[in-house]
Amino acid sequence: MQISRLFAALGLSLAVCSVTFAQAINYPVSxxxxxxxxxxxxxxxxxxxxxxxxxxxxxxxxxxxxxxxxxxxxxxxxxxxxxxxxxxxxxxxxxxxxxxxxxxxxxxxxxxxxxxxxxxxxPELIYTRADSPHKTLADVIAFAKANPGKSRWGASNPASLERIAMERLSRAAGVKVPIVSHDGGADQMIGVLNGTYDLGIGEMQELQGQLEAGKIRLLATLSETRLQGLPQLPTAKEQGFNVVVRKxxxxxxxxxxxxxxxxxxxxxxxxxxxxxxxxxxxxxxxxxxxxxxxxxxxxxxxxxxxxxxxxxxxxxxxx
Structure with missing residues (x-):
């Protein structure tokens, strides 16, 4: 009787293990x-x-x-x-x-x-260097209009969403600005920090370090509405430039x-x-x-x- 119970318990235990291993996902590569x-x-x-x-x-x-x-x-x-x-x-x-x-x-x-x-x-964010004379997105646009050929904007690679967003922004603002592409956001950041570009564009992940260090200033978000984590940052749309992108x-x-x-x-x-x-x-x-x-x-x-x-x-x- 005790042996029967032992085998019954053992069988139940094996069954439970089988179910557990069947539900577990063993990834095939290390x-x-x-x-x-x-x-x-x-x-x-x-x-x-x-x-x-x-x-x-x-x-x-x-x-x-x-x-x-x-x-x-x-x-x-x-x-x-x-x-x-x-x-x-x-x-x-x-x-x-x-x-x-x-x-x-x-x-x-x-x-x-x-x-x-x-x-x-x-969300895509528009930014400039912290010591830039431009305090708002409108300031940058006004400078570009008043000084043809003197304003340059940075973006990621030529086919990127960021590059297209900057092209759309220039059209929405009615200003012609050279938009310089790079192979990534880090290269673009250097150009903004050294004053080569009046504007850059990127995501919070790549901007966070420089933002926390006080090296850059955010000017706009290209989202439909203000971001929950940055309620003080206006959208480009709010500032009169109807550009909304999603990444x-x-x-x-x-x-x-x-x-x-x-x-x-x-x-x-x-x-x-x-x-x-x-x-x-x-x-x-x-x-x-x-x-x-x-x-x-x-x-x-x-x-x-x-x-x-x-x-x-x-x-x-x-x-």
Missing amino acids: RVSLVTHSSPGGGTDVFLRDFSKQLSTVMKTSFAVENIRGGSGATAVAAVAKGAPDGSIFYGTTPTYIQTTLLSKPPVGYDGLDPMLIVFLD FRGLASPKGVPDNIAKAWEDAARKVLELPAYKAEYTRENLTPMVLGREAARKFTTEFAAETVTSFKELGLLK
């Missing part, structure tokens, strides 16, 4: 590369490093961020597209990889990757990654965004969480690309 075209210190670079630091504790996998420069992101996209579809390599997505494809038509475009995850919406941050994979890996990332992202320390961090950086798994990310990307085509045609960048 090291994951997260690739970005952004320079070290740029917005995507910072996002991937902060995000992966949290993911490593949830997914029990090590992560490495790789900065692959060149081609306004096309080189990095091509490198990831050639990677193995085993969950070992991903590209940090922003609107840039869509815009580069539409404007530059590289051999491997955004559609050469498979959107796997959208994590955040990231997303996510991940894309080589094509052919199995569903269970995509699901593992979605589950991990949701857990990470609930971690108190990380929530405090991304709230401070004014990031808006928006977790979309693979199917939703694919739909979102397709719709975003269609909207971008429309915007480019309006700006005369596409026929």
Whole structure:
């Protein structure tokens, strides 16, 4: 009788273990590369490093961020597209990889990757150096109008959302200003700090350090409404310049990654965004969480690309 009970208990224990192991997600690789075209210190670079630091504790996998420069992101996209579809390599997505494809038509475009995850919406901020004589966005515009050829604005790479936003701002303000592109936000920042540019554009993640050090001054947000974390900062729209842009941050994979890996990332992202320390961090950086798994990310990307085509045609960048 006691032996029967022992075997019954043992069977129940094995059954429980089987269920537990069936529910557990064992990630198939021990090291994951997260690739970005952004320079070290740029917005995507910072996002991937902060995000992966949290993911490593949830997914029990090590992560490495790789900065692959060149081609306004096309080189990095091509490198990831050639990677193995085993969950070992991903590209940090922003609107840039869509815009580069539409404007530059590289051999491997955004559609050469498979959107796997959208994590955040990231507001764009307009800034100048702290000791600039321009105290408001209107001051910068007035200076540019009164001094043709003397004002220069900085932006990220030629096909980036930031570059397009600056072009839209110049049109909305009715002023012609040279907009100088870079391979990342960190390079642009140098130009603003040394006075080469009157304006720069970026996300809070890449501006935070210089802002806290008192080196730069924020002039506007390009969001629809004021940011919860920066209620004192007016939108460009409030200041008379009808420019609103939205930037997303996510991940894309080589094509052919199995569903269970995509699901593992979605589950991990949701857990990470609930971690108190990380929530405090991304709230401070004014990031808006928006977790979309693979199917939703694919739909979102397709719709975003269609909207971008429309915007480019309006700006005369596409026929």
